[in-house]
Amino acid sequence: MEFIPFGKQCIEEDDVRAAVEACYADFLTTGPRGKIFEKAFADYCDVRYAVAVSSGTAALHLASIGLLNEGDLVLTTANSFVATSNAILYVGAKPIFIDITQDGNIDLDLCEKALQENPNIKALYGVAFSGNMLDQQKLQALRDRYNIIILEDCAHALGAVKDGIVSGSCQNSDVSIFSFHPVKHITTGEGGMITTNSTALYEKLLLLRNHGMDKKGEIAPWYSEMTQLGYNYRLTEFQSALGLSQLHKVEGFLEKRRAIAKRYHDSFDGTNIKALYPYDSSSAYHIFVVRVDFGALSITKKVFFEKMLEKNIGLYVHYIPINQHPFYKELGYLDKDTPMTQRYYEEAVSLPMYPSLSPEEQAYVLDAFWEVYRKSLIA
Numbered sequence: 001m002e003f004i005p006f007g008k009q010c011i012e013e014d015d016v017r018a019a020v021e022a023c024y025a026d027f028l029t030t031g032p033r034g035k036i037f038e039k040a041f042a043d044y045c046d047v048r049y050a051v052a053v054s055s056g057t058a059a060l061h062l063a064s065i066g067l068l069n070e071g072d073l074v075l076t077t078a079n080s081f082v083a084t085s086n087a088i089l090y091v092g093a094k095p096i097f098i099d100i101t102q103d104g105n106i107d108l109d110l111c112e113k114a115l116q117e118n119p120n121i122k123a124l125y126g127v128a129f130s131g132n133m134l135d136q137q138k139l140q141a142l143r144d145r146y147n148i149i150i151l152e153d154c155a156h157a158l159g160a161v162k163d164g165i166v167s168g169s170c171q172n173s174d175v176s177i178f179s180f181h182p183v184k185h186i187t188t189g190e191g192g193m194i195t196t197n198s199t200a201l202y203e204k205l206l207l208l209r210n211h212g213m214d215k216k217g218e219i220a221p222w223y224s225e226m227t228q229l230g231y232n233y234r235l236t237e238f239q240s241a242l243g244l245s246q247l248h249k250v251e252g253f254l255e256k257r258r259a260i261a262k263r264y265h266d267s268f269d270g271t272n273i274k275a276l277y278p279y280d281s282s283s284a285y286h287i288f289v290v291r292v293d294f295g296a297l298s299i300t301k302k303v304f305f306e307k308m309l310e311k312n313i314g315l316y317v318h319y320i321p322i323n324q325h326p327f328y329k330e331l332g333y334l335d336k337d338t339p340m341t342q343r344y345y346e347e348a349v350s351l352p353m354y355p356s357l358s359p360e361e362q363a364y365v366l367d368a369f370w371e372v373y374r375k376s377l378i379a
């Protein structure tokens with residue numbers, strides 16, 4: 001069996017053709033394809049505006065400049081990729097790590113408690129972990145009661161729809177961000193998208209993406225002026241062409257991801273291997289995480305991973321809690337403040353999940369997993 005990673009892109013001939021064709025066009029950046037990609041993405045997400053940027057991290061950075069001020073306190077989760085809370089630090093704001101619930105998402109009840117105790121908290125950065133959207137009713141209630149800014153990190157959740165609300169539609173948030181890293185639902189190599197319904201924020205994001213420069217050609221043909229400190233976070237035309245081609249396939253990709261999730265559930269439900277939540281067709285299943293009680297095994301998690309690697313299967317862990325990284329420890333964060341996240345991290349195992357994972361490969365992964373598990377189970 002060829003190596004099976006935990007995730008990978010699905011690029012087909014027509015995707016490549018779209019990208020190549022864009023390379024022969026007059027504009028390689030800041031051209032029509034970017035706008036078309038943004039419009040299609042906004043339509044797909046049922047949102048007014050979409051701004052394409054050079055990565056999910058750039059999306060988080062620009063959104064944070066638009067939303068936060070220096071010194072702002074921001075509730076967020078330690079169960080994410082470091083980019084989520086790094087963006088809060090980029091703008092001189094301060095992350096506060098709130099613990100998670102069983103499904104791996106930030107505990108919105110604990111968020112409410114924190115908001116009651118500290119009226120100075122300005123914002124909430126949540127992650128739709130694994131593709132499972134945040135509870136939208138609770139999000140709306142927090143927004144109404146505490147007047148906070150909300151960012152949804154939807155890097156895992158393109159195509160998720162919960163209770164009729166589309167991921168990225170910003171019905172109960174100010175902004176959402178997406179990533180087009182190769183392991184995500186659609187890819188542009190590197191790339192990302194910001195979605196919002198706010199015209200003011202949208203216009204600010206356009207400026208920030210392009211060096212803070214405005215009024216191009218309005219006063220004289222050569223003239224544009226810089227009005228704020230911006231960046232070059234643009235996406236190229238060939239990336240946008242690739243992204244658009246990929247976006248057309250996202251529903252098919254999601255169908256395959258959900259079928260794989262179902263297969264995994266059929267194998268694990270009713271056993272000691274626990275999925276994060278029951279099979280849920282509203283999840284976008286960016287990853288499929290199971291929780292394994294390694295205390296019941298004669299081998300460590302590391303050895304378990306090594307044994308799977310010997311069978312050419314690349315498991316992964318999403319994520320090392322952010323407040324456990326040396327950089328964050330140095331800032332004074334304590335991982336003991338988020339005990340559920342800690343426990344989750346000890347048990348979490350991400351199984352291979354990507355559209356081209358064939359039924360034979362799925363069976364191979366499950367057989368290998370159960371073999372390693374059963375052989376090391378302490379009687």
Ligand SMILES: *Cc1c(COP(=O)(O)O)cnc(C)c1O
Nearest residue numbers: 055056057081083155179180181
């Ligand atoms: C992938 C990811 C990001 C960062 O996206 P990049 O495009 O790699 O910069 C941010 N947040 C989460 C939850 C992610 O999974």
